[in-house]
Amino acid sequence: MIRAAKPGDLQSIYEMAKLTGGGFTNLPPDKRALRAKLERAEASFASEKEYPSDELYLMVLEDLDSGEVRGTCQIFGQVGQRWPFYSYRIGTDSKHSEQLGRTFHAQVLMLSNDLNGASEVGGLFLHPAARAGGLGLLLARSRYLFIARHRARFADRILAELRGVIDEAGGSPFWDGVAGKFFGMSFQEADQFNAVHGNQFIADLMPKHPVYIAMLPETARAVIGVPHPTGRAAMRMLENEGFAFENYIDIFDGGPTMTARTDQVASIRDAKHVEVTGIAEDGEDALIATGRLADFRCCFGKVDAEGRIDADAARILNVGKGDAISWIGR
Known part of the structure; x- marks a missing residue:
């Protein structure tokens, strides 16, 4: 966790x-x-x-x-x-010489x-x-x-x-x-x-x-x-x-x-924010997070389309029905 x-x-x-x-x-x-x-x-x-x-x-x-x-x-x-x-x-410093008819590009660290x-x-x-x-x-x-x-x-x-x-x-x-x-x-x-x-x-x-x-x-x-x-x-x-x-x-x-x-x-873009609706063991492999600030916790688990998570993840995260979670597919 x-x-x-x-x-x-x-x-x-x-x-x-x-x-x-x-x-x-x-x-x-x-x-x-x-x-x-x-x-x-x-x-x-x-x-x-x-x-x-x-x-x-x-x-x-x-x-x-x-x-x-x-x-x-x-x-x-x-x-x-x-x-x-x-x-x-890393940038480029370009210089041109009319007499030589050449342009030089030098890479520089700024x-x-x-x-x-x-x-x-x-x-x-x-x-x-x-x-x-x-x-x-x-x-x-x-x-x-x-x-x-x-x-x-x-x-x-x-x-x-x-x-x-x-x-x-x-x-x-x-x-x-x-x-x-x-x-x-x-x-x-x-x-x-x-x-x-x-x-x-x-x-x-x-x-x-x-x-x-x-x-x-x-x-x-x-x-x-x-x-x-x-x-x-x-x-x-x-x-x-x-x-x-x-x-x-x-x-x-x-x-x-x-x-x-x-x-x-x-x-961040694809994270889903849902409420737990129950327990199910056949959801998608995911990273699941809950809690705010010092109470934040995250673990691997399974989540399905109805918001059900597997029992181990529910125990590790200490969440139950109605609790807010965020998850992203593994």
């Missing part, structure tokens, strides 16, 4: 954070930072704001048999409120705040021991059902950052070829600092002029817009939901930033 994270989940989330392998800004292996995230999430779930704002909704995947937390995911109501949201946008104000889905991590049975799909798509059930709290544009390529030593070829030249720190140091303290230091130190891609080392050029090998499945899931790569990349590791119109995300 997917549910809202609680302060008591700190140790479980910390143990998972230590398994990410670096470059996972939304899930740093730092207890103080994670405790702050849980406190922020608790306040966000309790907030009465019905408009996009700087809220963080942190959810976990709980194994109901063992009680263990086996995954986590996050939704940000609106990025760029506490501090600017930076991306590199520091951008274009995505300020968007909502964000991120922080998705599944424990290695639980990577079977479609649990990653449950984690990922539960976020969209949460958004569908609380639509007023989210912006009209939504983004997802995918981790970029990290080498075996935990370094980033993109960082080493671009930003590392200006910060005097390793990728790991910068990534950890960003996760704990925010990214204002980027605004302070990052040069504002465009960076010509052709002048970067091949190791950096080769990973621009390329997801970490473990993120390829996540990228396909995002594309299936309607997200697209629109030439925005992460300024730390060069990973792709995927964007979509919130109302056109498939699991």
Whole structure:
């Protein structure tokens, strides 16, 4: 079952954070930072704001048999409120020479705040021991059902950052070829600092002029817009939901930033909102969600056209006849 994270989940989330392998800004292996995230999430779930704002909704995947937390995911109501949201946008600088009779097109990286104000889905991590049975799909798509059930709290544009390529030593070829030249720190140091303290230091130190891609080392050029090998499945899931790569990349590791119109995300657009009418075991395979804010819960189950759900899902979600649910076909 997917549910809202609680302060008591700190140790479980910390143990998972230590398994990410670096470059996972939304899930740093730092207890103080994670405790702050849980406190922020608790306040966000309790907030009465019905408009996009700087809220963080942190959810976990709980194994109901063992009680263990086996995954986590996050939704940000609106990025760029506490501090600017930076991306590199890949653009083109065109120049023409009359004397040579030639036009040159050079790709450039431009520091951008274009995505300020968007909502964000991120922080998705599944424990290695639980990577079977479609649990990653449950984690990922539960976020969209949460958004569908609380639509007023989210912006009209939504983004997802995918981790970029990290080498075996935990370094980033993109960082080493671009930003590392200006910060005097390793990728790991910068990534950890960003996760704990925010990214204002980027605004302070990052040069504002465009960076010509052709002048970067091949190791950096080769990973621009390329997801970490473990993120390829996540990228396909995002594309299936309607997200697209629109030439925005992460300024730390060069990973792709995927964007979509919130109302056109498939699991938001196609979500059905009904009342439970009874129990039936022969419905359509689905993700089913219920509850508001801190009471939100989501699980796999079966739903039929009359609004009947299977007994296991009814028990897990603690719903009965007349209770409101949202669901999307699996």
